[in-house]
Amino acid sequence: MSDTDVAASVAATPAGSSSELDRLTAPVPAVQDGGPDMVQLLTPEGQRVPDARYDPIVDALTDEDLRGFYRDLVLIRRIDTEATALQRQGELGIWASLLGQEAAQVGSGRALRPQDYAFPTYREHGVAWCRGVDPLNLLGLFRGVNHGGWDPNEKNFHLYTIVIGAQTLHATGYAMGVQKDGAVGTGDLERDTAVIAYFGDGATSQGDVSESLVFAGVMNAPIVFFCQNNQWAISEPNERQTRGPLYRRASGFGFPGQRVDGNDVLAVYAVTRAALDAARGGQGPTFLEAFTYRMGAHTTSDDPTKYRVSAEVEVWKHRDPIERLKAWLAHEGKADIAFFESVEKEADEVAVHVREGCLSMPDPDGTQMFDHVYVEPHPLVERERAEFLAYQAGFEDGGH
Amino acid sequence: MAATTIARSINAGLRAAMERDPKVLLMGEDIGKLGGVFRVTEGLQKDFGEDRVLDTPLAEAGIVGTAIGLALRGYRPVVEIQFDGFIYPAFDHITSQVAKMRARSLSTVTLPMVIRIPVGGGIGAVEHHSESNEAYFTHTAGLRVVCCSNADDAFWMIQEAVATDDPVLFYEPKRRYWDKGEVGDAPDLSLGQARVVRPGTQATLLAYGPMVKTCLQAAEAAAAAGQDLEVVDLRSLSPLDVDTIAGSVRRTGHAIVVHEAPTAGGLGAEIAATIQQECFYSLEAPVLRVGGYDVPYPPAKLEEEFLPDLDRVLDAVDRSLAY
Numbered sequence: 001m002s003d004t005d006v007a008a009s010v011a012a013t014p015a016g017s018s019s020e021l022d023r024l025t026a027p028v029p030a031v032q033d034g035g036p037d038m039v040q041l042l043t044p045e046g047q048r049v050p051d052a053r054y055d056p057i058v059d060a061l062t063d064e065d066l067r068g069f070y071r072d073l074v075l076i077r078r079i080d081t082e083a084t085a086l087q088r089q090g091e092l093g094i095w096a097s098l099l100g101q102e103a104a105q106v107g108s109g110r111a112l113r114p115q116d117y118a119f120p121t122y123r124e125h126g127v128a129w130c131r132g133v134d135p136l137n138l139l140g141l142f143r144g145v146n147h148g149g150w151d152p153n154e155k156n157f158h159l160y161t162i163v164i165g166a167q168t169l170h171a172t173g174y175a176m177g178v179q180k181d182g183a184v185g186t187g188d189l190e191r192d193t194a195v196i197a198y199f200g201d202g203a204t205s206q207g208d209v210s211e212s213l214v215f216a217g218v219m220n221a222p223i224v225f226f227c228q229n230n231q232w233a234i235s236e237p238n239e240r241q242t243r244g245p246l247y248r249r250a251s252g253f254g255f256p257g258q259r260v261d262g263n264d265v266l267a268v269y270a271v272t273r274a275a276l277d278a279a280r281g282g283q284g285p286t287f288l289e290a291f292t293y294r295m296g297a298h299t300t301s302d303d304p305t306k307y308r309v310s311a312e313v314e315v316w317k318h319r320d321p322i323e324r325l326k327a328w329l330a331h332e333g334k335a336d337i338a339f340f341e342s343v344e345k346e347a348d349e350v351a352v353h354v355r356e357g358c359l360s361m362p363d364p365d366g367t368q369m370f371d372h373v374y375v376e377p378h379p380l381v382e383r384e385r386a387e388f389l390a391y392q393a394g395f396e397d398g399g400h
Numbered sequence: 401m402a403a404t405t406i407a408r409s410i411n412a413g414l415r416a417a418m419e420r421d422p423k424v425l426l427m428g429e430d431i432g433k434l435g436g437v438f439r440v441t442e443g444l445q446k447d448f449g450e451d452r453v454l455d456t457p458l459a460e461a462g463i464v465g466t467a468i469g470l471a472l473r474g475y476r477p478v479v480e481i482q483f484d485g486f487i488y489p490a491f492d493h494i495t496s497q498v499a500k501m502r503a504r505s506l507s508t509v510t511l512p513m514v515i516r517i518p519v520g521g522g523i524g525a526v527e528h529h530s531e532s533n534e535a536y537f538t539h540t541a542g543l544r545v546v547c548c549s550n551a552d553d554a555f556w557m558i559q560e561a562v563a564t565d566d567p568v569l570f571y572e573p574k575r576r577y578w579d580k581g582e583v584g585d586a587p588d589l590s591l592g593q594a595r596v597v598r599p600g601t602q603a604t605l606l607a608y609g610p611m612v613k614t615c616l617q618a619a620e621a622a623a624a625a626g627q628d629l630e631v632v633d634l635r636s637l638s639p640l641d642v643d644t645i646a647g648s649v650r651r652t653g654h655a656i657v658v659h660e661a662p663t664a665g666g667l668g669a670e671i672a673a674t675i676q677q678e679c680f681y682s683l684e685a686p687v688l689r690v691g692g693y694d695v696p697y698p699p700a701k702l703e704e705e706f707l708p709d710l711d712r713v714l715d716a717v718d719r720s721l722a723y
């Protein structure tokens with residue numbers, strides 16, 4: 001067809017039959033609305049919404065599991081609040097708050113099985129928590145004593161990646177390795193392994209992310225792409241990153257995409273669990289878009305009043321992930337006041353652990369920067385380490 | 401003009417360039433409403449509109465790649481890379497496309513674009529926010545690479561970079577963004593020229609960007625100890641202003657190159673080689689280099705140990721003079 005033919009046919013299409021075009025070109029839903037395709041199992045008011053696809057997964061959870069979700073949400077928020085306070089007091093260089101995204105992280109983090117592997121950005125404190133990574137490890141990076149420094153294989157939780165999108169390719173490659181090891185599709189849920197790649201809405205613009213979707217699709221890799229659409233990439237709203245809803249991108253890469261209410265821990269858990277189990281079962285990748293909101297600044301260095309209105313934040317305050325779970329648990333008689341109080345008390349204790357651990361964190365020794373660059377001996381680095389030590393010693397002798 | 405900061409000077413320079421030429425466009429992440437994470441483009445989207453100040457998708461390859469296309473179409477894109485460590489996704493476009501377009505087209509195509517990069521450490525940031533990667537680009541034929549060190553140069557050099565028909569990488573010393581200085585009525589040097597910022601007789605300190613201030617402070621301290629040091633601000637990293645560099649070293653006989661970037665294969669190596677070639681009979685000591693160590697940029701708590709400071713510069717001066 002020539003250009004004019006296309007123009008003519010588009011113009012001639014009756015309103016009724018252009019619905020596909022309308023659907024594809026419909027503007028990104030307003031920040032207020034996740035749209036009809038979004039899976040939500042718990043309304044902001046704490047009402048349970050039935051969903052035949054996911055109810056069995058939620059129903060399999062014990063009351064203890066559900067109380068555990070609540071505990072995770074509260075504790076990780078407290079850790080986050082404490083870290084923000086530590087930054088304000090000059091104890092951390094910077095902090096990237098997860099405020100508002102607790103359910104997206106706890107729901108997906110708890111959906112992982114022990115053998116699964118997570119590749120985070122720099123904001124996945126809640127996922128780290130679910131994996132059993134001590135928050136003090138995270139604080140080391142933000143305090144500037146190291147670049148992370150934890151052993152990723154200890155908890156199957158990779159180092160934080162600050163270069164936007166890069167980790168999605170690493171996650172895909174890791175999943176390709178899992179597949180080559182035969183740890184997919186044997187039917188053994190305790191052994192078959194899935195990988196989850198975390199990234200933001202802004203990250204979806206990076207070539208790396210598109211390339212990871214290509215590789216994962218082509219290789220049928222056991223991976224879940226978990227996009228936390230918190231509506232903002234620093235000062236840029238979704239419209240600066242995408243013309244269509246993000247979850248629909250998956251179909252172009254040949255695998256399923258699903259939007260889920262990122263502030264609904266039950267929905268996130270169920271949808272992620274289903275996607276992870278599909279991946280471990282050999283059914284390939286899924287793209288999940290957790291529709292959520294960054295309640296705070298991008299980081300403690302950022303001033304969101306420069307670019308967004310507080311009315312928007314107010315709308316999202318009513319969708320708080322913790323409040324809705326609390327309301328539902330209380331209403332269903334799955335948790336009582338004593339439980340909620342015990343979680344508050346535990347949060348206080350965790351906050352003390354974070355604060356005291358941060359304040360007592362030793363400064364790194366200067367030679368740390370030379371000690372971990374190569375596996376094999378390296379003459380240049382050896383020489384520079386020696387020069388560095390001699391130079392430092394000169395100060396002690398009063399030589400400089 | 402009254403004293404102003406380097407960040408404000410670049411802002412004013414961009415404004416002047418945009419007023420002068422309607423084809424000048426700004427592109428980058430968070431440069432519009434927010435005015436950039438360092439506020440260098442503050443107010444420009446408000447005054448010139450979203451057509452000329454584009455908040456781009458979060459994709460550096462995309463930013464530089466589309467800037468190439470805009471330049472091919474007759475625009476003068478000035479792109480901002482948010483931090484030095486985030487230039488790498490665009491590395492392919494810069495080295496394979498931007499740098500080579502002129503030669504490939506046998507001079508039929510011009511790519512008048514500027515890539516602005518806040519550079520260097522010393523701000524206590526997390527990783528990838530403190531890199532000094534100029535050597536990758538000074539090693540790439542087809543690019544002009546410059547770095548300003550003060551408010552006056554910032555104002556004039558950014559305008560010259562925009563007006564230049566070759567692609568320019570414009571490095572901005574991020575930890576000096578808030579340093580104030582006077583801005584003159586006219587530029588006294590061209591974009592490719594180095595400046596003797598402090599005349600002296602006994603040794604030449606050669607630096608650029610953030611290290612110029614460090615070297616000036618070192619020269620100040622040395623003066624108290626009776627050493628008379630000259631400080632040269634290179635300003636242009638590629639091409640180098642060999643006449644000014646060699647002229648200074650011929651007078652002093654001692655040269656010390658200072659940069660934040662890791663020393664091995666850094667720009668200091670090229671400068672040292674050039675000096676020994678041009679000034680062999682004037683040299684009274686080997687050219688010394690003071691730079692970052694050859695390790696990944698360390699976490700913030702160690703950056704003071706990694707970065708050259710006044711003491712390390714003076715230590716090198718002592719070694720050179722004692723030679």
Ligand SMILES: Cc1ncc(C[n+]2csc(CCOP(=O)(O)OP(=O)(O)O)c2C)c(N)n1
Pocket residue numbers: 123162163164199200201202203204230232233234294298429458460482486489
């Ligand atoms: C390659 C790269 N470019 C730019 C940046 C600077 N940067 C850090 S976070 C960020 C926005 C990320 O937005 P999004 O992916 O939505 O994640 P969020 O921060 O909202 O969790 C930007 C531009 C970076 N870290 N890496």
Ligand SMILES: [Mg+2]
Pocket residue numbers: 200201202228229230231232233234
């Ligand atoms: Mg985001």
